[in-house]
Amino acid sequence: MSAVSTPEPTRRDQLLAIAAQLFAEKGFKNTTVRDIADAAGILSGSLYHHFDSKESMVDEILSTFQAELFGDYDEILASDEDARTKLERAVRVSFEAIDQHPHEVAIYQNEADHLGTFERFGYLADRNTQSRQVWVTLIEEGVRTGVLRPDLDVTLTYRFIRDTVWVAVRWYRPAQSRGGGHTHTEVADQYVRILLDGISS
Amino acid sequence: MSAVSTPEPTRRDQLLAIAAQLFAEKGFKNTTVRDIADAAGILSGSLYHHFDSKESMVDEILSTFQAELFGDYDEILASDEDARTKLERAVRVSFEAIDQHPHEVAIYQNEADHLGTFERFGYLADRNTQSRQVWVTLIEEGVRTGVLRPDLDVTLTYRFIRDTVWVAVRWYRPAQSRGGGHTHTEVADQYVRILLDGISS
DNA sequence: GTCTATATGTTGATAGAC
DNA sequence: GTCTATCAACATATAGAC
Numbered sequence: 175m176s177a178v179s180t181p182e183p184t185r186r187d188q189l190l191a192i193a194a195q196l197f198a199e200k201g202f203k204n205t206t207v208r209d210i211a212d213a214a215g216i217l218s219g220s221l222y223h224h225f226d227s228k229e230s231m232v233d234e235i236l237s238t239f240q241a242e243l244f245g246d247y248d249e250i251l252a253s254d255e256d257a258r259t260k261l262e263r264a265v266r267v268s269f270e271a272i273d274q275h276p277h278e279v280a281i282y283q284n285e286a287d288h289l290g291t292f293e294r295f296g297y298l299a300d301r302n303t304q305s306r307q308v309w310v311t312l313i314e315e316g317v318r319t320g321v322l323r324p325d326l327d328v329t330l331t332y333r334f335i336r337d338t339v340w341v342a343v344r345w346y347r348p349a350q351s352r353g354g355g356h357t358h359t360e361v362a363d364q365y366v367r368i369l370l371d372g373i374s375s
Numbered sequence: 376m377s378a379v380s381t382p383e384p385t386r387r388d389q390l391l392a393i394a395a396q397l398f399a400e401k402g403f404k405n406t407t408v409r410d411i412a413d414a415a416g417i418l419s420g421s422l423y424h425h426f427d428s429k430e431s432m433v434d435e436i437l438s439t440f441q442a443e444l445f446g447d448y449d450e451i452l453a454s455d456e457d458a459r460t461k462l463e464r465a466v467r468v469s470f471e472a473i474d475q476h477p478h479e480v481a482i483y484q485n486e487a488d489h490l491g492t493f494e495r496f497g498y499l500a501d502r503n504t505q506s507r508q509v510w511v512t513l514i515e516e517g518v519r520t521g522v523l524r525p526d527l528d529v530t531l532t533y534r535f536i537r538d539t540v541w542v543a544v545r546w547y548r549p550a551q552s553r554g555g556g557h558t559h560t561e562v563a564d565q566y567v568r569i570l571l572d573g574i575s576s
Numbered sequence: 577g578t579c580t581a582t583a584t585g586t587t588g589a590t591a592g593a594c
Numbered sequence: 595g596t597c598t599a600t601c602a603a604c605a606t607a608t609a610g611a612c
Contacts, residue, residue, distance in 0.1 A: 185577080201489065203405050207606065220578045222607065258575075284485070287545075288402065316574075323576045330557065330565045331574060333546055334539050341538040344488075356531065364531045372573035373517075373532060374459075375524045386595080408588060421596045423589065579612075586605070594597075 186224050189214055191277075193231045198280035202232055202289070232281065233294065239278035240301050243271055247308045257316035258370075264312055265369070266362045268339045272346055273358035279343040309336060338365065387425050390415055392478075394432045399481035403433055403490070433482065434495065440479035441502050444472055448509045458517035459571075465513055466570070467563045469540045473547055474559035480544040510537060539566065 183191070192213045196205040207228055211218040225231050246267045250260050272279050286302070289295040309332045316322035347355060356364075384392070393414045397406040408429055412419040426432050447468045451461050473480050487503070490496040510533045517523035548556060557565075 201402070201404065203402065204489070206604085208604095216577085217579060218606085219580080219608080223577060226607095228606070288405070313574075320576060322574050326569075326574055327557075327565050330562065331569065333543070334566060334569060337542040337545075338535050338539045341542045342534070344538075345534055356528075361531065364528050365535060368527075368532065368535060368570075368573070370573045370575040372569070372571045373514075373523050373527055374571040375521060407586080409586090417595085418597060419588085420590080420598080424595060429588070577612105580610090581608100583608075584606090587603080588601105589603105590599100590601080592598090594595105 189221065189224055190231060190235055194235045194277040194281065197232055197235070197285070198277035202228075202281065202285050229294065232285070232289070235278060236282060236286075236289075236295075237297065239275055239282070240297075242275075243267075244301065244304060246271075247305075251308060251311065256321065257312060257319050258321040261312045261316060262366050264308065265335070265339060265366055266359070269342065269346075269358045269362040269365075272340070272343045273348050276343055276346070276348055279340065283340055283343060305336070306332060335369065338369075390422065390425055391432060391436055395436045395478040395482065398433055398436070398486070399478035403429075403482065403486045430495065433486070433490070436479060437483055437487075437490075437496075438498065440476055440483070441498075443476075444468075445502065445505060447472075448506075452509060452512065457522065458513060458520050459522040462513045462517055463567050465509065466536070466540060466567055467560070470543065470547075470559045470563040470566075473541070473544045474549050477544055477547070477549055480541065484541055484544060506537070507533060536570065539570075 189210070193205070193210045196209055196213060199205075200209070205228075206218075207221055208218045210228075210231075211221050214221075225234075247264065250263050250267065253260060253263075255263070282298075286295075286298045290298040290302075310328055313322065313326065313328050313331055313335075317324055317326060317328070342361065346358065346361060349357065390411070394406070394411045397410055397414060400406075401410070406429075407419075408422055409419045411429075411432075412422050415422075426435075448465065451464050451468065454461060454464075456464070483499075487496075487499045491499040491503075511529055514523065514527065514529050514532055514536075518525055518527060518529070543562065547559065547562060550558065
């Protein structure tokens, strides 16, 4: 989709995309600079012409992605729709992010806890707090306006939603490589339905 | 609870428990044999008196835990309760496993995909298939007997349940270290309610 | 922008003394 | 059952030629 508007990604961006895929598939620690260089068709030393360190690569991958994602969340929070619609939109935007940035989401899911313990990645903890505030705000607004059950444990509900949505990155495969699977929109439809109405008949 | 019935764990079991905690906290690759030896108060070379390799340690940790867990699942499948009760029990048994074996569950969640690519850990893929069969069987029985909605996408429903239940290991903290949190039974109660009836009012 | 060559540290694992 | 001592492999990163 957006490939048309960015016809010539810089060499730097190409390398970041290659690194993101490897970090997502094998893990950050498990991916060597040689792996990245090999996949790019250059030698490991050449990577250091573009980046300070392996760490700075994952840093740029994560911070760029998160800036975009939280821009979407902010827009939803600021809208004047009803709470149920906003919660639905937050779910849909998240599944869409998994569809369009699967590597970035996977890296965040797998490495954020560990990386967050280093000063350099302190912003990951901040974004985590911000994310919780987004979901909790939406759920509380839903309870207050009467569209959600009043007996909900808001924190637990937030955790269940966050977990189910984001861990989908482990099994969802984007359109290009999909064979008989669901689109991200279909997955979101099914989940929103189950979340709101349950599976009981 | 069970500490009374196993007063003297073998040195081998002590070392496995230490390794399991480190593997869960830092990841398998990220944990060095020196980390494990340090935590045990011995030197890295001494570990090789007890185990062939770091790999054999995680192997024993995972296979032991899975044998126990699937024993529980088999018992549920074989029972003559109605589908809804069996599904509830499967959820509860899973949250209980997170409570009692948090390190083992975390290791499986974080490392199974990667380890599963090696011959030695082929049983992880088998167990994964077995797990899917357990959940899908229970959901299909629920649909067939009319206790669950007939329009459910069984595979997606399975994935949502599996993900929400098991990823809880990332935030749930067992009783010893809990401060104002929920017991595993309370977490299971809340999730079963949301899963069956939804969050909508 | 990439390569050659290499520094420097860390890793899993081994052999044999105690 | 642990320690001493050590190896070979592999890791990230650097300096300077092309």
